[in-house]
Amino acid sequence: MSKVDFSMENLQKCICKTCPVQAESACVKEKMRKIPEMLESGEMADTEMVPGLYCASGKTACPDLDMSKMCQCNECPIWEECDLVSGEPLGYYCRDGEAR
Ligand code: SF4
Ligand code: SF4
Incomplete structure (x- = not known):
């Protein structure tokens, strides 16, 4: 199990959103578009739909x-x-899996 909780609070602190590793990814951009909706709903989406907080969720679904x-x-x-x-x-x- 990861050392980090897959929570809305932690997602808001996560700086993967400005990371150059995923800046040019079309797959990540698509998932980013759905984040405001998710934040508004107050409920975390499935791990593969969230383009960040990989220390909690593990490897990215984006290639x-x-x-x-x-x-x-x-x-x-x-x-x-x-x-x-x-x-x-x-x-x-995002490449090597969740923090242990
Ligand atoms: S993956 Fe974890 S440590 Fe890395 S920026 Fe996101 S929240 Fe911070
Ligand atoms: S986990 Fe991946 S996306 Fe997040 S900061 Fe590190 S390299 Fe960037």
Whole structure:
């Protein structure tokens, strides 16, 4: 199980939304469009529909991310709050799976 809760509160802190790794992904952009609706409803969508909080949900369902760019997780508030630096993997949760 992940160290991080897949919650609305954590999604709002997550900075994957501005990460260069997924900036050019058409698949991510499509999922981003549905986020305001989800936030308004107050209910989290299924993990594969949420283009962020991968430290909680695990690998992305999108095939078109650019892993040559830098992961931003170490600048995210969740990184400190959940002490992700002492776990595995160290960032790139969208590629390597959830934080343990
Ligand atoms: S640590 Fe990374 S994946 Fe987890 S909430 Fe922050 S930016 Fe998102
Ligand atoms: S897990 Fe890291 S690499 Fe993946 S989208 Fe979030 S910040 Fe970027």
